[in-house]
């Protein structure tokens with residue numbers, strides 16, 4: 001059940017649990033910002049069906065297993081790390097009433113309330129051994145199961161896991177312990193062909209942290225797509241230094257259907273890049289952007305502002321630098337996401353000012369800078385940078401670009417995302433949820449005495 005697709009998520013969840021009385025419920029929480037909703041869901045499930053065994057997985061609970069278990073006693077187990085094998089063994093052990101402490105990758109509190117971690121689950125070495133994602137179980141025709149900027153023809157797919165670099169703010173290299181594993185180009189081709197034939201999907205955001213960690217993976221992908229001629233389009237994620245390394249493959253990528261590379265370029269000064277352990281230079285970033293343009297590939301940059309030493313002049317230079325080359329960008333505020341090296345360092349230095357995890361979504365400042373101590377002021381500065389970027393004539397012209405992808409993206413960004421952010425700021429409308437989304441506490445109020453009163457006390 002993907003609650004983000006349900007117009008009445010809390011009610012639908014309650015109804016499903018009451019009807020199906022499941023023995024085990026798995027809850028997925030990837031974003032730190034959503035951890036409280038995961039806890040609310042666990043409390044609701046436990047209250048209406050106390051026999052249900054609840055296991056939670058995903059990045060945030062993996063990193064903060066003990067904290068999560070103590071904050072929400074309704075959660076019985078946490079799957080730490082990759083889920084496929086751990087969950088299978090967990091269910092098998094439950095069924096056979098075997099000792100769960102022998103199942104690697106589990107965290108729980110024992111009868112005395114002591115925290116138990118059963119040990120690291122080894123990573124799945126060969127991702128080809130996994131079955132295809134169960135697309136037939138997903139609501140593929142739902143309007144939200146698409147690519148926001150590309151609609152129903154679009155989809156997010158995943159062909160590798162992890163990354164071998166170690167940027168200080170990055171949860172994924174921490175989650176996958178700097179290990180990179182991939183599906184073979186042939187398996188990728190099979191999946192894409194199925195998506196074309198059965199689900200009519202033609203355009204993909206490949207959510208891999210770093211698509212081309214090895215040249216071979218890029219070459220294999222290009223060959224496979226040229227061979228299959230499925231005529232699909234791709235937006236890949238990579239790094240500036242890898243674009244330079246694989247310059248000779250860029251035309252091949254384009255011919256294979258790639259229309260855009262998203263690069264984590266982050267900032268325009270080498271001192272900040274060094275500080276966040278990015279391991280590429282500003283010069284490399286500039287060269288990579290120019291190369292992509294030369295090979296008629298679009299440049300999307302993900303960027304990070306809000307660094308400790310940052311000044312107003314830095315922000316001006318930042319906008320000038322990136323505004324010149326990128327087709328579009330994802331502007332984020334540096335966030336000490338639990339589990340990252342940045343989190344532990346900032347915590348130790350006492351720089352984290354806001355511990356409300358709902359704000360850990362890259363859109364809210366939770367740490368001050370040397371110059372600006374007030375987080376609200378930083379949030380204002382951030383929004384102002386967005387405005388300054390998007391209201392330039394150069395960007396507004398893109399609303400009418402002849403490139404349909406760029407045109408759609410800008411129209412989507414300005415009418416939907418920017419509008420949602422504005423509504424969030426003015427009216428406090430929650431983000432990332434359905435337009436008629438009901439807050440959990442409002443749902444409890446509406447249900448009144450039909451639900452146990454403790455739920456309101458535990459609600460987060």
Ligand code: B12
Pocket residue numbers: 004025026027028029030031032033055056057058059060079081082083084087156158170171172207208209337338360361362363432433
């Ligand atoms: C695709 C994606 C999106 C898509 C989502 C589209 C969709 N509906 O699928 C879009 C672009 C919309 C998006 C938006 C956002 N995203 Co996003 N996204 C991703 C991305 C790239 C891939 C997710 C994925 O499919 N992973 C592949 C699967 C296999 O891995 P997994 O989900 O971790 O699951 C495994 C384990 O965690 C575990 N597991 C997970 N759940 C469970 C449950 C149980 C019961 C068990 C046993 C195990 C288990 O088992 C799984 C298999 O091994 C990840 C980065 C990444 N590579 O994971 C970021 C990521 C999840 N996103 C992130 C963020 C911050 C956001 C936004 C808040 C950003 C923003 N400010 O706009 C929004 C939130 C929107 C929303 N409502 O979710 C962060 C979260 C970081 C954090 N700790 O908070 C991530 C990790 C990227 C990052 N490091 O910045 N995102």
Ligand code: SF4
Pocket residue numbers: 162163164165166167170171172173209210239264
């Ligand atoms: S290169 Fe990207 S995915 Fe890899 S560690 Fe850095 S931010 Fe994370």
